[in-house]
């Protein structure tokens with residue numbers, strides 16, 4: 001009952017807010033001078049997934065995973081196999097995607113501030129606002145921005161699709177008593193219809209079957225496979241907990257690593273690998289993560305089926321991405337926040353009219369989504385966008401991206417991804433170097449070997465200079481001295 005009541009309150013809030021907004025509340029600049037709607041421009045369907053790593057059929061990150069709907073989308077369009085987030089944590093990653101601005105400019109390197117709280121983004125329109133200014137109707141629901149389109153961002157969305165929470169069981173199901181409340185999992189609730197993600201998928205499906213007098217930009221954000229990993233039983237039943245493949249971990253893997261920002265500060269919001277092992281939860285958690293992935297894949301399928309059977313099937317671009325990756329014991333770590341590929345690498349798919357079925361192995365960034373979509377839809381270029389358009393790679397997948405990809409986590413720590421190399425440079429000067437041609441699991445840190453000095457020096461020239469200081473007010477480590 002309480003969960004139902006709590007959900008009711010949340011629904012009430014989100015249903016009332018958009019309609020309570022005065023009709024003239026949109027900034028005048030958004031509408032003044034806006035071109036008339038251009039129906040020749042493609043629609044955009046953006047699907048955001050939360051905490052999904054490379055455990056999809058099309059990326060091959062786990063041999064057992066079942067993701068038929070995302071695999072079908074990947075086969076129809078372009079799959080970027082070497083895509084990385086700008087920050088490996090929810091809020092800062094999503095702010096970067098929706099602003100097109102790098103963390104080294106907006107100043108959010110960790111979980112915390114809202115988009116509209118960052119002074120550097122005061123004059124930066126969200127991707128949705130940019131499309132709206134160019135005559136698009138914007139619809140959005142679920143977890144697109146970590147904190148939703150609130151405050152001055154509420155005007156960016158013409159038609160909110162709601163943001164509900166799924167129910168949770170009254171008592172912990174599998175969580176050890178000394179773990180954070182978010183870290184629980186199990187066969188709950190009974191049916192898909194009880195899940196907020198599924199309800200959102202159905203709402204988005206209805207919208208996609210509707211005719212509009214403008215092109216639309218519809219964004220939906222699903223919460224799974226973010227913890228807590230509660231999904232209905234049938235998704236657990238897809239996998240045999242006793243025989244499923246466990247992630248590969250090597251005890252000696254950490255021996256060649258410098259201390260990093262997580263170990264230095266003894267900072268973790270997830271259980272440690274030792275704790276997961278001590279409670280014998282590796283297999284059970286892996287099962288729940290796989291089940292949650294297949295559930296969200298089903299939600300993606302509901303949305304894509306509606307698109308493909310509706311009036312917009314032939315003139316809609318689809319972009320699907322996850323906000324960052326996820327460790328399940330690799331490098332003795334769980335969850336996110338690291339600069340290893342397990343944490344930074346994400347699925348990124350772009351499909352639609354004139355986009356050929358292809359795989360692109362170039363290093364690309366989620367920062368590239370902003371300039372790519374506005375180029376594909378022939379909108380005005382956005383000078384503030386710091387990524388590069390992937391239109392050249394969509395036309396020719398072997399085309400080199402003009403610069404390496406940079407991921408930042410906590411102030412002063414960065415990853416640099418080139419086509420084959422991954423350099424991690426920590427704030428204290430410590431380095432890691434991996435050769436992805438021979439070591440995609442990043443077992444062998446080459447940074448200390450003299451023959452790689454030239455490679456390291458070349459990659460270091462891309463390290464951000466004059467990075468924006470961390471915006472501390474709402475950051476998770478705001479109490480720390482830097």
Ligand SMILES: [Ca+2]
Pocket residue numbers: 050051089090226323324
């Ligand atoms: Ca996330």
Ligand SMILES: [Ca+2]
Pocket residue numbers: 252253254255256257442443444445
């Ligand atoms: Ca190692």
